[in-house]
Amino acid sequence: MQTATAAIPSSTSKRELPKETLLQMHSLMLRARLLEERLIRMQKQGDGYFWIGGPGEEAFNIPFGMLVHKGQGPEFDYLHLHYRSNAVALAMGADPVDFMRQMKNTASDPFSRGRNFAGHPSIRKWNLVPVSSPIEVQYAMAPGTAIANKRAGGKGISIVTGGDAGTAEGEFASCMIWSTRPGNELPVLMVVTNNQFGISTPAATQHGEQRISDRGKAFGMRTATIDGQDPEYVYFQLQEVMEYVRRERKPFLLEVMVSRLYGHSSSSGANFVGDEFDCLPAFEKKLEERGYLARKDADDMRAAITQEYLEAAKRVREEAMPPQEDAFTHVFEETNHVAWKKGN
């Protein structure tokens, strides 16, 4: 059986990022991984009901978050993410403690006030649209924000991410169709993070297409499938793709091969999967070889962040839960928070 990873361009980057950028990337990847591992522990210890997240996707998510044109309103990027994208928000500057608050469903959870699962952030000040559990619906929304991006001028684009299994849903096709209407092409970056599984079902048993990205070709879209395991390589690839979408105001379909290091979610145990490629030690090895990072420093960082997150989780445990009457707030809004005028 042909695997979907066959003949993907090598992830070896000929170009190099500055040391500071690489170390920042490493720090963010480590933080993202340790945050997910903390969230998993919180769930297993009873400080939350369900875990889902993106450990194994950091080498894609961190460069992605670093490259976002961050801000509010259609002059900036809109993010239509899925539930493996905490690292994107973290790289944009989100407070890791807020993800623990969502896990613990406290009243202080700024993403949903204790209403939604972990891994479902919402950050309006950065155009990060509420992550929702239904698969692929975000692909139907991206053309709408992209129309606004195009109208606003500037370089803002709409970036939508989802997994490989979800591309079977109709909204994946909707996004391609609505983004490529002749004369009305839209600045949408469609990303598929391909971990080759839909919960327990291997993609190869359900999908006949050789490459998911090939589907974009029928719409005249530029497409690529890349290895998502080396953040330096991903950074350059993503930068180029984003620049294309920003400049041409046309869509791009990018398929990124990633790992799923703790399975689908807590419903499948959330245990480490040993036979998947792990981007983090591989990146640390690369940094060591370049002389940018000493093993001991990496270990010390890991220990310090682990401790920091452990203490934060303990504090979150003490935060107030939403009272029952809070369930009835925000069904309807009295004011239009999303109203936007050029210049505000």
Place this chain on the structure above:
Amino acid sequence: MSTMVQAVRMALHVGEDRLGVTDIFGEDVGAPLGGVFTATQGLKTTWNSPLDERGLIGTAIGLALAGQTPVAEIQFCDYAFNTIDLLKLAGGMAWSSGGDWNCPLVVMTPVGSGIHGSIYHSHSFDAQATRIPGWKVVMPSTPRDAYGLMLSAIVDPNPVMVLIPKALMRVKHAAGEEIPGEPDERTLSKMIDAPIGDRSQWVPQWPATPDLFIPFGKARMVREGEHVTVVCYGRMVRECTAAAEILAPEGISVEVIDLRSLHPYDWPMLTASIRKTGRVLYVNEDTEITNFGEHLIRRTVDELFYELQAPPKLLAGAHLPGIGLADNLEKASVPQRDGIVDALRALARHEP
């Protein structure tokens, strides 16, 4: 003197001219057709979309989140059922994000039977729509209400669904219920109805109509009465009003309330009326099992039980997969004037 479809068109014009509407879109909504019912002829911000209702609602959500003011049309509500997932997301955008976001969009769609629309051009959507929290749902029965409710929908910060009874699209308003500023029928038609044939050079002349906002949650008292209350909306308002006229010579005085705003709804007006008459009939076209009228009956029983003189009744569509094309099949499927008369008479004469 406008028809409902002209009233919708004038409201959308006001919307894009003065209230910030950026996109009026859907299947065949743009030029040259301007909608299969002509509701969007001659407007500036219309565009034709792919034939993809899920894409339509998704794009409307995206536009709304990005500060645009979209009005999306689902060509017939019969084709909105595959969008329920996305409608739920729109309705839940504010709540799910703890008030971080809101989702101000308008969806308009023709509903109901009465034009021999067969199985898939006759569905109702009020039972479905009122089951989706976070949405405001309205259904006008007059051109003036269609105009005023549409304007309110456009400026509301929440998702609003405007259900338009397709059988009333060409019905003119009653005397005294004009939209202020609208000219006579012939003049209005010349001004805003696209010509037959080549329309490429045609430009509509919009009459100066005001910002007439009809608030949500306020019902319309169509006819005051003493003995029995009938609460209805959409096409059924005409049928219920006609039934009331038929019963008047028998000495049965029927109070007719056009709910027009289904969610939120005017419970104070319903309460006052039911307290007065002690008898209430709810009438709508949607299928009877898990019908919005059932909710209203439940609340009536919960809150007004000891003030009732008769069991509250619901007259709704039969629980069938669709409205059959043949005239007799349609008559058997949705409430008819005779049936409403019978139900009201039985309620009025019911002895506790």
